[in-house]
Amino acid sequence: MKIDAVLAAVVVNIGSLTKAELGSAIKSSRTELLNHCTDRDLVPVPPTTVLPADLTAEMVHSTIYGTKMRERTAGREIYNLIKNRTPARRCSYCGVSTANTLDHVLEKSVWPYLSVVPENLVPACSDCNSHLRGRSIGNGEGKFHLYYENLPTQPWIECQLTESAPIATTFVYKRPPSYPLALWNRLQNTVDAIGLSRLYAANAPRIVRKAARNLERLGRIEDRADHMKEMVGDYEDFDRFGYEYLTTYALSRSDWFIDAGYTLAL
Numbered sequence: 001m002k003i004d005a006v007l008a009a010v011v012v013n014i015g016s017l018t019k020a021e022l023g024s025a026i027k028s029s030r031t032e033l034l035n036h037c038t039d040r041d042l043v044p045v046p047p048t049t050v051l052p053a054d055l056t057a058e059m060v061h062s063t064i065y066g067t068k069m070r071e072r073t074a075g076r077e078i079y080n081l082i083k084n085r086t087p088a089r090r091c092s093y094c095g096v097s098t099a100n101t102l103d104h105v106l107e108k109s110v111w112p113y114l115s116v117v118p119e120n121l122v123p124a125c126s127d128c129n130s131h132l133r134g135r136s137i138g139n140g141e142g143k144f145h146l147y148y149e150n151l152p153t154q155p156w157i158e159c160q161l162t163e164s165a166p167i168a169t170t171f172v173y174k175r176p177p178s179y180p181l182a183l184w185n186r187l188q189n190t191v192d193a194i195g196l197s198r199l200y201a202a203n204a205p206r207i208v209r210k211a212a213r214n215l216e217r218l219g220r221i222e223d224r225a226d227h228m229k230e231m232v233g234d235y236e237d238f239d240r241f242g243y244e245y246l247t248t249y250a251l252s253r254s255d256w257f258i259d260a261g262y263t264l265a266l
């Protein structure tokens with residue numbers, strides 16, 4: 001999204017700042033952010049340039065982001081465009097809940113000029129947004145920046161199945177050996193903060209039941225095994241790190257589940 005379009009929709013005079021001055025302050029803050037967010041090399045971004053004496057950070061972000069972007073004005077259209085751009089409109093962090101808000105990667109209370117910069121706005125659910133509050137980027141406690149850091153291409157989260165009644169699922173994280181440790185630490189900070197493994201485990205039983213109901217209709221064990229492979233393929237196309245895929249994959253690898261274990265989930 002073009003920053004000029006955002007600025008045209010949301011920028012107003014505030015305090016002693018004219019629209020042009022505010023627009024230029026936002027642009028220079030954005031440049032500073034982009035300079036610090038080269039791929040795989042996130043470093044701490046210094047807080048924003050000093051605000052004019054008659055302005056507080058709260059005044060800046062509540063006016064341009066709160067009043068002009070989040071509320072019902074021309075800026076809301078931009079807000080919705082950013083919020084709705086994830087697959088199936090799910091939260092970018094957990095991939096489970098609906099993205100109903102925007103997470104400020106760098107907090108608006110510290111970096112008010114970044115409050116309307118698209119590169120700083122990530123579609124999120126309100127739970128993830130609140131769990132990640134107060135976390136910066138580029139330090140030991142930092143969070144993963146979904147726009148500038150790449151998730152591992154190798155599997156990094158796995159569903160483990162308990163093959164007994166009641167069928168339970170546990171989700172564990174495993175760093176692929178080639179994945180850089182600093183990135184992994186930030187990814188861990190982020191998934192720990194939002195409780196991803198607990199969230200996946202809470203949603204997995206729905207997938208187990210769905211698979212069990214499908215298998216119940218198939219008389220032959222070979223057909224049940226084929227069906228599980230098809231389910232895996234469908235979910236893999238949607239999100240191969242999502243709980244639906246991971247759970248289905250674990251079930252498809254379990255001879256116990258396909259043979260008769262599935263009846264425990266009916």
Ligand SMILES: [Zn+2]
Pocket residue numbers: 091092093094095096097124125126127128129
């Ligand atoms: Zn979420």
